[in-house]
Amino acid sequence: MKLAMLIASHQTQASILLLDEPDNHLDLEAKQQLVKAINGYTGTVIVVSHxxxxxxxxxxxxxxELG
Incomplete structure (x- = not known):
């Protein structure tokens, strides 16, 4: 996930990220870094999470919201 966010954050053209349960198996520090990366992303982000x-x-x- 860290590598994917690094690659996405260095794209010259904004695009769409589809993240399905991106916080699974991450420790607290990694989740915080992921939140910061997602919030700083200039393109569209679709996040699926419970x-x-x-x-x-x-x-x-x-x-x-579904369900």
Whole structure:
């Protein structure tokens, strides 16, 4: 995940990232770094997650809840 976010953050053209449960198997420090990277990303990010604690730290402009 760290490598993917590093690559995405250095793209010259904004694009779409689709992240399915990106915080799985990450320790607290890695989750914090991931939140910072996602929030700093200039393109569109679609995040699928069941972790409400993780989601609340993301800068979200639109939410779709299923279920």
């Amino acid at each position: 972790d409400v604690g993780f989601i609340k730290y993301l800068t979200i402009h639109k939410t779709i």
